[in-house]
Amino acid sequence: MTHPLLDLEPLTAERFAAVERQVASVLRTAGDVIVMQGEALLPLEGCIRGAARPGSTALNVVTGPYGQTFGGWLRDCGAEVVDVEVPYDTGVTPERIAQALAEHPRTELVSLVHAEAATGNTNPVAAIAEVVRGHGALLMLDAVASVAAEPLETDAWGVDLCVVGAQKAMGGPAGVSAVSVSERAWERIRANPRAPRRSYLSLLDWKERWIDAGRTVLPHAPAQLEMLALGACAERIEEEGLEAVIARHRAAAAATRAGVLAMAQGAPDGRALSPWVAEARYAAPVATTLRVPAGADARELVSAALSAAPGGRTALPLAAGGGALAAEMVRVNHYGRDASFGTVARVLDSLAAASSSLGLPADADAAGAAAEAAWTAASA
DSSP states (O other): OOOTTSSOOOOOHHHHHHHHHHHHHHHTOOSEEEEESSOTHHHHHHHHHHHOOTTOEEEEEESSHHHHHHHHHHHHTTOEEEEEEOOTTSOOOHHHHHHHHHHOTTEEEEEEESEETTTTEEOOHHHHHHHHHHHTOEEEEEOTTTTTTSOOOHHHHTOSEEEEESSSTTOOOSSOEEEEEOHHHHHHHHTOTTSOOSSTTOHHHHIIIIITTTSOSOSSOOOHHHHHHHHHHHHHHHHHOHHHHHHHHHHHHHHHHHHHHHHTTTSOTTSSOEESSSSGGGBOTTOEEEEOOTTOOHHHHHHHHHHHSTTOTTSSOEEEOOGGGTTTEEEEOOOGGGOSHHHHHHHHHHHHHHHHHTTOOOOHHHHHHHHHHHHHHHHO
């Protein structure tokens, strides 16, 4: 008996390389792209362990939980780590990066998260990259939550190591990821005596056994289903148009934010849902995070909203915040197929119903009208 997920033709090296080219197009890069067989933490750790040499100085920008993770890896590599931390409800400015680089002129590597889906903030990468490039340091960018949700110009901005995953705005699987590597980054990794070799974390193994060998023989058996899915979601992006996909995510974020603000109009300060990221310029298009009023519990609100949703508890991309933020943050994950006005409207209706059931002020009609206007304006 055959099955659509089984009994597939072997994935050839040619097809694998073709998927890499598709990803390179999404990343706007002519550099080397390596597709790795695992969740994006795999190439992220591989980048840091390859580029951070013992005794070097690394600037680690912390605007959310992933920045904290990168700092731990950098220290484990023997680097002297300078953490640039900002509150999780905002972003870092290029001026702050320039100041840190001036104070630490020996900095060789800057690690930065483009957008933090967990906290709903984003950073002005183009301006930051210009500062880092002027200093001469490498820039490693975690673009997992930003790729296909907001502009990402890897080559034009001078990003040396750019890591992406398919599971958010690209609308693909979580079990495959990719990294683009600039020539400057390859030089730095080759010069690092501690760069992983003969390891799943090794970028150099991929470079020597796959890229430099002409991409004719895969270094290991490929994760076939994930690769086919990655190729399929890249094809879907190409068919819709990358700019259109980005615009759709931008409209979803604008509509969600406008709806929540309108829902709370007339309520006393601090008594209704409000955007977690106060300034819209730092709000990520991939997810909108919301602050619950004092005395309310985000988990209870999310549970009530999911119960109120047409279609049951799995119909909406809603979740409470993670870890220490679980009680105070609601996250609306409007990415991939959920970057649509229909999803935003259903989320706002359910959040208004849940808020009212918990005794919190919420104007569902005002929220819907504001969301529609914002969607129309952002889509123009």
